[in-house]
Amino acid sequence: MTRLPGSIENVSAMQAGLVGCHSCDLLSKIKGNDHQMLQCPRCGASLHSRKTNSIARTWALVIAAFIFYVPAMVLPITNVSSLGVSQSDTIMSGVVLFIQTGSWEIALVIFVASIIVPMMKLFILVYLLISVQQKSDKRMRDRAKLYRLTEFVGRWSMVDIYVVTILIALVNLGVIADIDAGPAAFYFAAVVIVTIFAARMFDPRLIWDEMND
Amino acid sequence: MSLIACHECDLLQQRISLPAKSKAQCGRCGAVLYRNIPNSIDRTVALSIAGLVLFICANVFPFLAFEVSGQSVQATLLSGAVALYKQGMWEVAGLVIFTCVAAPLAQILLMLYIFVPLKFNRLPYATAKAFRLLREMQNWNMIEVFMVGILVALVKLTKMAVIVPGLAMWSFMGLIIVLTAGASAIDPELVWNRFGFKKEQPGND
Ligand SMILES: [Zn+2]
Numbered sequence: 001m002t003r004l005p006g007s008i009e010n011v012s013a014m015q016a017g018l019v020g021c022h023s024c025d026l027l028s029k030i031k032g033n034d035h036q037m038l039q040c041p042r043c044g045a046s047l048h049s050r051k052t053n054s055i056a057r058t059w060a061l062v063i064a065a066f067i068f069y070v071p072a073m074v075l076p077i078t079n080v081s082s083l084g085v086s087q088s089d090t091i092m093s094g095v096v097l098f099i100q101t102g103s104w105e106i107a108l109v110i111f112v113a114s115i116i117v118p119m120m121k122l123f124i125l126v127y128l129l130i131s132v133q134q135k136s137d138k139r140m141r142d143r144a145k146l147y148r149l150t151e152f153v154g155r156w157s158m159v160d161i162y163v164v165t166i167l168i169a170l171v172n173l174g175v176i177a178d179i180d181a182g183p184a185a186f187y188f189a190a191v192v193i194v195t196i197f198a199a200r201m202f203d204p205r206l207i208w209d210e211m212n213d
Numbered sequence: 214m215s216l217i218a219c220h221e222c223d224l225l226q227q228r229i230s231l232p233a234k235s236k237a238q239c240g241r242c243g244a245v246l247y248r249n250i251p252n253s254i255d256r257t258v259a260l261s262i263a264g265l266v267l268f269i270c271a272n273v274f275p276f277l278a279f280e281v282s283g284q285s286v287q288a289t290l291l292s293g294a295v296a297l298y299k300q301g302m303w304e305v306a307g308l309v310i311f312t313c314v315a316a317p318l319a320q321i322l323l324m325l326y327i328f329v330p331l332k333f334n335r336l337p338y339a340t341a342k343a344f345r346l347l348r349e350m351q352n353w354n355m356i357e358v359f360m361v362g363i364l365v366a367l368v369k370l371t372k373m374a375v376i377v378p379g380l381a382m383w384s385f386m387g388l389i390i391v392l393t394a395g396a397s398a399i400d401p402e403l404v405w406n407r408f409g410f411k412k413e414q415p416g417n418d
């Protein structure tokens with residue numbers, strides 16, 4: 001690992017009148033106003049000094065994810081019917097069931113992936129949005145790390161969706177029980193996808209812009 | 214000497230040449246900016262061919278066999294998604310197929326499409342678009358998460374029946390390793406430097 005020496009004057013590309021291509025890293029000069037659509041002369045990607053309308057769009061997606069999270073938690077994710085008895089489980093009651101049957105490791109995996117990760121991701125984004133809007137110049141490195149964390153952990157929330165898919169595939173082919181996916185599967189998948197797009201919409205360079213002013 | 218802007222904090226920095234097998238990090242925010250990967254093209258091509266073979270095995274053979282009261286039932290990777298679709302959950306079925314079948318397959322095919330010609334010093338048609346699509350597919354490929362899902366489902370079902378992991382399960386584990394290694398074998402600089410714009414880069418004079 002080599003840490004680059006950095007620039008002595010702490011100048012961002014935008015302040016130097018340059019924009020770095022997100023795809024191929026080529027630096028181009030900003031011509032005219034900042035919002036003008038430019039294309040990278042090397043690879044053809046569109047160039048933006050900062051993502052367009054990043055804060056408003058990220059807020060919209062974060063709020064949408066919180067709204068989808070409610071039915072995802074309240075509605076059943078699976079309906080199991082076995083020998084005439086049917087039982088509906090929400091994500092949370094599924095976790096409780098795993099604890100009761102002694103599989104606490106599995107309960108922990110599902111609890112972390114389905115409840116802790118999406119909530120943590122959304123609250124981190126809320127914190128980043130508010131701190132950028134308040135033009136905070138504190139703990140920039142920590143906030144940059146938090147942003148990287150949200151990009152890394154988001155995908156793990158899909159675990160429960162995959163578990164339901166595999167259970168349906170196997171159990172319905174057998175004879176012991178019938179398993180149906182409940183409506184929460186849809187809302188939970190929506191939470192995961194919307195939060196992935198929310199994290200992408202946020203521009204981490206905004207965190208550092210206060211330092212450059 | 215040329216300059217690079219950090220894609221996470223926009224700080225302008227001077228590029229330095231790296232020793233083999235190392236990566237350059239932003240001096241301010243710590244984001245990884247570029248790497249020096251030895252034999253990048255050969256390794257990428259080899260890993261994507263291995264990935265293609267493993268992908269075919271993972272989808273053709275059953276990944277779990279399920280034995281209950283003398284009956285044996287087999288499930289493939291796709292049969293779960295098909296079952297979801299039949300229950301009217303086509304959005305979720307689509308998402309499962311996209312993240313566990315389509316995205317990994319597209320990732321493998323795009324790696325071959327870009328890096329096989331590059332090995333023979335050629336650039337394929339629409340390289341830049343193909344490369345951006347490859348990056349996108351890497352983000353959506355979630356097979357390692359699916360693997361954890363399989364393990365959880367196994368624990369849940371072993372109480373009801375005898376579960377036998379099939380050939381596809383081992384192929385699937387291999388595919389995860391190969392695609393992870395493949396993604397980190399790719400050196401984007403090898404692609405972009407062939408576009409011949411290096412001299413026009415500001416700070417290059
Ligand atoms: Zn470019």
Ligand SMILES: [Zn+2]
Binds near residue numbers: 222223224242244
């Ligand atoms: Zn940086």
